[in-house]
Amino acid sequence: MAVIVSGSRDYSRSIARAIALRLNLKLVDVLSKRFPDGELYVRVVNGLEDEHYIIVQSMEPPSSNSIIELILLLDALSEFKPREVTLVAPYLPYARQDKVFLRGEPISVRALLKTFKTLGVNRLITVEAHSPTALSYFPGDVINIRPLEYMAKLVGFSSDILVISPDIGGIDRARRVAEALNARSDYIVKRRDRVTGEILVEPRELDPRGLEVLIVDDIISTGGTIAEVARILREKDASKINVMTVHYLNIEGALERILKFTDRIIASNTIQPLYPDKIEYIDVIPLICDTLTTILERV
Numbered sequence: 032m033a034v035i036v037s038g039s040r041d042y043s044r045s046i047a048r049a050i051a052l053r054l055n056l057k058l059v060d061v062l063s064k065r066f067p068d069g070e071l072y073v074r075v076v077n078g079l080e081d082e083h084y085i086i087v088q089s090m091e092p093p094s095s096n097s098i099i100e101l102i103l104l105l106d107a108l109s110e111f112k113p114r115e116v117t118l119v120a121p122y123l124p125y126a127r128q129d130k131v132f133l134r135g136e137p138i139s140v141r142a143l144l145k146t147f148k149t150l151g152v153n154r155l156i157t158v159e160a161h162s163p164t165a166l167s168y169f170p171g172d173v174i175n176i177r178p179l180e181y182m183a184k185l186v187g188f189s190s191d192i193l194v195i196s197p198d199i200g201g202i203d204r205a206r207r208v209a210e211a212l213n214a215r216s217d218y219i220v221k222r223r224d225r226v227t228g229e230i231l232v233e234p235r236e237l238d239p240r241g242l243e244v245l246i247v248d249d250i251i252s253t254g255g256t257i258a259e260v261a262r263i264l265r266e267k268d269a270s271k272i273n274v275m276t277v278h279y280l281n282i283e284g285a286l287e288r289i290l291k292f293t294d295r296i297i298a299s300n301t302i303q304p305l306y307p308d309k310i311e312y313i314d315v316i317p318l319i320c321d322t323l324t325t326i327l328e329r330v
């Protein structure tokens with residue numbers, strides 16, 4: 032079997048507890064504190080040698096401390112000579128910097144994934160990574176859970192809905208959701224100015240007049256993308272505008288921006304659900320548990 036360890040954030044702990052309960056796994060205590068200068072301290076209390084450790088770390092924004100904590104935890108675990116280390120990262124941060132857009136930039140997701148591997152992670156389980164192909168920077172076993180079809184079916188959207196991707200990069204997501212609903216899909220052409228961050232949307236031939244639409248995206252951060260796309264769809268007389276995302280990052284101001292142009296927002300709980308009165312959250316932890324069950328049967 033395996034044991035579960037989690038970082039100190041409340042949300043990491045609550046996901047770890049949910050997984051431990053569902054899979055009947057033992058939680059290993061971790062002591063975490065901060066030194067007066069702000070540096071982090073962790074100690075894996077009562078760790079055992081030769082175990083399969085499942086580390087649950089929520090790295091939602093602000094993510095820097097969680098990343099450092101994970102680095103320290105992995106180093107502490109290496110002292111117990113683990114048989115296997117599986118990292119469960121419901122949200123993989125830094126994933127949007129997945130290529131060099133401007134000369135001199137890092138490929139941030141590559142830096143992170145290589146660090147995890149170097150520190151002993153054998154297997155990474157994440158949910159809807161921004162760029163699935165960038166996961167190949169992790170030189171180990173990677174499982175990318177894609178929950179949007181499951182979410183769309185659970186909500187029960189009808190096949191009359193028009194599924195929209197806010198950019199060309201997300202077409203595959205919109206298509207998969209549309210297929211699951213037996214509906215049609217389309218996309219909007221969005222560009223982001225790499226220097227200013229400004230979002231430019233170029234409407235294409237798209238006729239949502241009188242139709243219920245579902246905008247599907249992996250991440251909502253500032254809400255700028257969704258707000259702009261929803262505004263255009265409203266201008267073109269869509270009858271109802273739904274938005275569904277996996278990672279709703281809880282960035283200040285995003286909700287107001289989106290609510291101005293949309294009727295319904297759905298998100299998963301990879302990020303702590305903070306607005307249950309405005310966002311319909313869908314629990315995707317059972318999907319993580321199913322994946323872990325398959326792995327535990329194998330190793």
Ligand code: R5P
Nearest residue numbers: 249250251252253254255256
């Ligand atoms: C970008 O490629 C992503 O898929 C999202 O569209 C983007 O990260 C959303 O960011 P924001 O909410 O700040 O517009």
